[in-house]
Amino acid sequence: MMTSETTAAKPRWALPSMSVLGPVIALVVLVVIGTMLNSNFLSAANITNVLARSAFIGIIAVGMTFVITAGGLDLSVGSMAAFIAGLMILVMNAALPSLGVGVPIILLGMAVALLAGIIAGLINGFLITTLGIEAFIVTLGTMGIYRSLVTWMADGGTLSLDFGLRTFYRPVYFDGIFGISWPIIVFALAVIVGEILMSRARFGRHCAATGSNEHVAHYSNVNVNRTRLYTYAMLGLLVGVATIMYVPRLGSASASTGVLWELEAIAAVIIGGTILKGGFGRVWGTVIGVLILSMIDNILNLTDLVSPYLNGTIQGVIIILAVILQREAKAKS
Amino acid sequence: MSYMKMLTAGCTALAISAGGAFAQDAETKVIGVSIPAATHGWAGGMNFHAQQTVKRLEEVYPQLDFVLATASDPGKQVNDIEDMVATRGIDALVVLPFESDPLTPPVQAVAESGVWVTVVDRGLSVEGISDLYVAGDNPGFGRVSGEYMVSMMPEGGKIVVLRGIPTTIDNERVDGFKAAIEGSGIEIIDMEHGNWNRDDSFDVMQDFLSKHEQIDAVWASDDDMAVGVLAAIDAAGRDDVKFVLGGAGMKEMVKRVMDGDTMIPADVTYPPSMIATAIEMTAVGLTSNAPVSGTFTIGSVLITPENAAQFYYPDSPF
Numbered sequence: 001m002m003t004s005e006t007t008a009a010k011p012r013w014a015l016p017s018m019s020v021l022g023p024v025i026a027l028v029v030l031v032v033i034g035t036m037l038n039s040n041f042l043s044a045a046n047i048t049n050v051l052a053r054s055a056f057i058g059i060i061a062v063g064m065t066f067v068i069t070a071g072g073l074d075l076s077v078g079s080m081a082a083f084i085a086g087l088m089i090l091v092m093n094a095a096l097p098s099l100g101v102g103v104p105i106i107l108l109g110m111a112v113a114l115l116a117g118i119i120a121g122l123i124n125g126f127l128i129t130t131l132g133i134e135a136f137i138v139t140l141g142t143m144g145i146y147r148s149l150v151t152w153m154a155d156g157g158t159l160s161l162d163f164g165l166r167t168f169y170r171p172v173y174f175d176g177i178f179g180i181s182w183p184i185i186v187f188a189l190a191v192i193v194g195e196i197l198m199s200r201a202r203f204g205r206h207c208a209a210t211g212s213n214e215h216v217a218h219y220s221n222v223n224v225n226r227t228r229l230y231t232y233a234m235l236g237l238l239v240g241v242a243t244i245m246y247v248p249r250l251g252s253a254s255a256s257t258g259v260l261w262e263l264e265a266i267a268a269v270i271i272g273g274t275i276l277k278g279g280f281g282r283v284w285g286t287v288i289g290v291l292i293l294s295m296i297d298n299i300l301n302l303t304d305l306v307s308p309y310l311n312g313t314i315q316g317v318i319i320i321l322a323v324i325l326q327r328e329a330k331a332k333s
Numbered sequence: 334m335s336y337m338k339m340l341t342a343g344c345t346a347l348a349i350s351a352g353g354a355f356a357q358d359a360e361t362k363v364i365g366v367s368i369p370a371a372t373h374g375w376a377g378g379m380n381f382h383a384q385q386t387v388k389r390l391e392e393v394y395p396q397l398d399f400v401l402a403t404a405s406d407p408g409k410q411v412n413d414i415e416d417m418v419a420t421r422g423i424d425a426l427v428v429l430p431f432e433s434d435p436l437t438p439p440v441q442a443v444a445e446s447g448v449w450v451t452v453v454d455r456g457l458s459v460e461g462i463s464d465l466y467v468a469g470d471n472p473g474f475g476r477v478s479g480e481y482m483v484s485m486m487p488e489g490g491k492i493v494v495l496r497g498i499p500t501t502i503d504n505e506r507v508d509g510f511k512a513a514i515e516g517s518g519i520e521i522i523d524m525e526h527g528n529w530n531r532d533d534s535f536d537v538m539q540d541f542l543s544k545h546e547q548i549d550a551v552w553a554s555d556d557d558m559a560v561g562v563l564a565a566i567d568a569a570g571r572d573d574v575k576f577v578l579g580g581a582g583m584k585e586m587v588k589r590v591m592d593g594d595t596m597i598p599a600d601v602t603y604p605p606s607m608i609a610t611a612i613e614m615t616a617v618g619l620t621s622n623a624p625v626s627g628t629f630t631i632g633s634v635l636i637t638p639e640n641a642a643q644f645y646y647p648d649s650p651f
Contacts, residue, residue, distance in 0.1 A: 038544060045569070046543045053536055156371025156380045157650025158557075160585070174568050249535070250564050255372045256530050256557075301525055301540030308526050309499060 055183035063235030069281030071211035078261030079146035085253035121236020166251035211278025378605035378651025425449035472509035479513025489518020490549035534561035556583035591641035
């Protein structure tokens with residue numbers, strides 16, 4: 001709340017404050033460390049790998065930024081992604097005899113994913129806004145529901161896309177245009193649209209107002225419930241988009257798909273400078289947060305400096321450091 | 334899912350006990366089966382075999398009732414076992430412990446109350462609790478994998494290893510593997526945890542491929558991880574990797590071995606159907622005079638194109 005006021009009060013063209021620079025500095029430091037430790041770090045192939053694998057969490061985290069900015073939370077996104085992936089595979093496999101391998105069946109799969117995502121998001125949003133149940137409880141519930149549904153659909157095993165279909169669909173993850181792979185392009189588009197919505201459009205201001213102070217927002221003629229509902233629906237839609245990019249990679253979904261994605265997405269949002277209590281959000285900051293998280297993994301894999309047992313420790317320390325850097329900076333300014 | 338299965342199993346058991354109540358009231362014995370939920374491929378296969386076996390044995394032995402419970406964490410498994418003893422009065426317990434330490438005291442209490450205890454796969458922390466221990470052979474799994482690597486690369490070579498979730502199981506496998514390749518000229522140039530997960534192993538393998546110019550072979554140590562590894566190699570378009578050795582015996586991988594795929598020339602079993610062995614032997618112990626106490630170790634076997642057909646179960650989810 002405080003930050004939103006201070007930011008709003010500042011002239012737009014002032015030098016960026018440390019709260020803005022904090023995550024950027026953390027990212028730059030990581031890139032420098034990565035380059036020093038391994039010469040392949042900045043190679044096109046490695047950069048593509050890191051960006052492409054960030055895309056799933058990244059696309060979801062863009063939606064999560066809006067939900068958190070509006071004062072909500074969604075723990076169900078990882079399970080939801082697994083469920084939608086499973087549903088998509090089942091539908092595409094079932095439609096294979098009638099549609100055959102081709103573009104229509106891929107479009108059908110994509111439509112199923114987007115529709116399922118929006119519906120799942122609307123269900124979360126409806127329970128939270130209309131029925132007034134705590135977002136934490138609702139999404140904890142749906143998290144368990146989707147996780148067990150995907151286990152049930154897969155009969156405890158793994159759902160696999162038909163081999164021919166997979167080969168046909170595979171380029172959606174691995175190919176691209178002008179040497180940039182599709183997941184990176186889709187991620188970038190989601191970020192650009194998200195950034196415009198957040199900082200230039202009325203919807204972004206309504207989200208911030210809702211998360212900042214629900215009652216004041218209400219008296220300022222902001223439809224608080226509808227704004228919240230839209231954020232969850234939008235997040236659901238983006239989970240669907242992420243799933244569309246995820247399924248062609250390995251062509252399978254199981255109970256272990258998307259485990260802990262919700263926490264990674266929330267961590268990325270917070271590292272990026274969005275306030276967990278709501279009221280202020282920064283989409284581009286979320287992107288930095290996502291990149292920091294996946295770059296740590298990448299660097300740890302590329303070096304032998306620390307025992308693999310300690311990967312979690314390094315991640316935890318860097319996440320906390322990145323946030324401390326911002327707080328320190330805020331205190332100074 | 335787990336509740337549904339439990340419920341179905343419970344209902345079936347109830348129906349059967351109600352039907353048989355007139356015929357043999359006092360004779361009916363109850364076997365409780367407590368296993369981890371199907372959270373990954375291998376556990377899914379294990380759940381499948383447990384259900385199949387229970388279904389089959391209920392027809393074979395009208396005097397036996399079964400209670401099947403699947404738990405998503407060690408705490409729930411303890412509750413399941415306590416419920417079985419308290420409400421179903423089980424005569425025997427077949428348990429695949431989620432983790433050894435937390436499950437040891439409750440299973441010990443069950444054993445002390447006079448119930449027959451069969452432990453599967455993971456042992457308990459205290460010895461002498463179980464009447465029957467059906468054990469998977471983790472060091473053997475590593476050893477067979479290592480010996481196969483040596484036979485495939487007599488000249489030696491550079492390999493990378495993907496490890497599972499950091500656990501005793503994983504350590505025993507890796508130690509067995511290392512011992513088997515010692516002095517063969519095969520060098521492990523990198524090792525990371527892929528957590529028995531396709532997505533994690535895909536990421537790890539991508540990074541291994543960026544980091545190392547030359548990788549001769551991969552010990553993925555698990556079939557789910559082998560799927561991720563293969564996708565990463567495929568995407569990188571690298572042809573220096575000659576083959577990938579997985580493990581466990583997932584049906585898709587066994588099929589590839591059977592079809593003579595050069596990237597997947599073999600597989601090493603760690604059969605999820607060992608739960609079936611345990612339930613069958615417990616049933617035999619309860620219904621006949623045949624002695625079944627002791628330890629029964631299920632060896633890890635090398636699957637090659639020649640014998641792959643015996644290990645292929647198309648109906649199993651794993």
